[in-house]
């Protein structure tokens with residue numbers, strides 16, 4: 001398991017998604033929903049879209065390319081044309097810093 005410190009958690013607005021490149025892993029997206037933070041692979045499992053360019057709707061991230069969606073808590077594909085799940089990662093806020101643990 002690999003842990004990465006990203007940035008000040010409060011710098012992320014409610015409903016915002018931000019792409020973050022992890023050396024040796026690739027891009028992940030982090031988002032905030034209320035007081036909760038979620039992290040998942042940034043690249044859609046349908047094609048090559050960056051989910052950080054999408055939108056949050058409830059517990060889902062909507063892909064900007066074909067409007068498929070995933071549950072940000074579980075990574076489950078919710079709306080077609082997304083059928084393959086998205087890998088999700090653990091998040092924590094430590095001393096105000098958003099920390100992710102890659103799965």
Ligand code: FES
Pocket residue numbers: 044045046047048049063064065066067068069080081082
């Ligand atoms: Fe994401 Fe098609 S690339 S729904």
